[in-house]
Amino acid sequence: MTDAADIIARIMADPRFRTACEVLAHEHDRTVEDIVRLTEIPAPPFGEGPRAAAYLTMLQAHGLSDCEQDAVGNVMGRRPGTGNGSTIVVAAHLDTVFPAGTDVRVRREGTRLFAPGIGDDTRSLAVNLAFLRAMDAAGIRTRHDILLLGDVGEEGLGDLRGVRHFFTAGRHRDRVAAFFTIDSPEVERIVTTGIGSKRYRVIFRGPGGHSFAAFGLVNPAYAMAQAMLALAALPAAAASRTTHCASVLGGGTSVNAIPHEVWLEVDLRSQSPADLAALESGFLAGVEQAVAAENAARDTREGPIVAEILTIGDRPAGATPAGAAIVELVTAAIAAQGYTPVCEASSTDANIPMSLGIPAVRLGSGGSGGRGHSLEEWIDVEPRESLRGMTASLAAILAVAGFIE
Secondary structure (H helix, E strand, C coil), rough: HHHHHHHHHHHHHHHHHHHHHHHHHHHHHHHHHHHHHHCCCCCCCCCCHHHHHHHHHHHCCCCCCCEEEEECCCCEECHHHHHCCEEEEEEECCCCCCCCCCCCCCEECCCCCEEECCCHHHHHHHHHHHHHHHHHCCCCCCCCCEEEEEEEECCHCCCCCHHHHHHHHCCCCEEEEEEEEECCCCEEEEEEEEEEEEEEEEEEEECCCEECCCCCCHHHHHHHHHHHHHCCCCCCCCCCCCCCEEEEEECCCCCECCCEEEEEEEEEEEHHHHHHHHHHHHHHHHHHHHHHHHHHHECCCCCEEEEEEEEEEECCCCEEECCCCCHHHHHHHHHCCCCCCCCEEEECCHHHHHHHHEEEEECCCCCCCEECCCCCHHHHHHHHHHHHHHHHHHHHHHHCCCEEC
């Protein structure tokens, strides 16, 4: 850690970095304007197109090279370094959890801004642009290229599709030396472990019938209930943050009809790939056993219960080791600004590169916020705390990107 602390100290003492910090402060109002502008462009799940188009225009206006939109909707641009194209990705996600039609107008109360999605993750999109302006104005150069990425599909059923595509089919994937996702305000909370998840939709089908006249026929609702109870009984290792949840369910047609179809969605999570696999296996076995039990318990003369299992989410687990250079540099940068850094586990865009063995962390955008994923989501753009966090994050990015002294 001493070496990392020394690197950060030298960066922060460099006149160009101090100039960059002055630019961040001078342009703070512009950064807030960018936050508001982008927040008020709706970006519902699978509907990020308008915001992506606006952000691509902003990347182009900031003078990046190779600005483009890829096949799934990610937008990106490159700030060349002095090396051979080795790349540090600095990403923020374009999408929010809120459906189309949500009122995303920003409300101001003092230094607080309220709007759905403003902290997760719109603020980060604007802060990344501010970093570009500060680096350019200060004449900062790095050995690695910095690729700014606005990605789609981070939230919910988006299933990390933007970053997944970037690393499986994107043309820059083989150049990536390290990956930052700038996500939510809190700088002191560093995500170094990716919580993996499996999400399923299970549709239970049967013959259906009148609740009175056909009483005794198999009932898919009973099979679903047994599958839910089997899931509830599965062990969940606390040490690996393993969890399970029966989350959403529906079906049926009338209170006086045996349903012909019901459905259930479940969320399975763990930071351990082995524990997640065991949980998944147990759940799938429970579904099979529930179907068999219902078919054995009631009449199948009109047809048996069957279950269709659909995968609706698959986020790989992964981790960046505590001794990795990116973790040590980020931790040192955050500590140098007076924070107490904490490494933690979560599910973010960093899951994908972590699972591939690429050094990756989730880093905050600065300031504070709350009520994420609610209609009353807020951030505080009070300059002092906002700039303190941004200073720490910029120093960390530059250290990993190879700040040229």
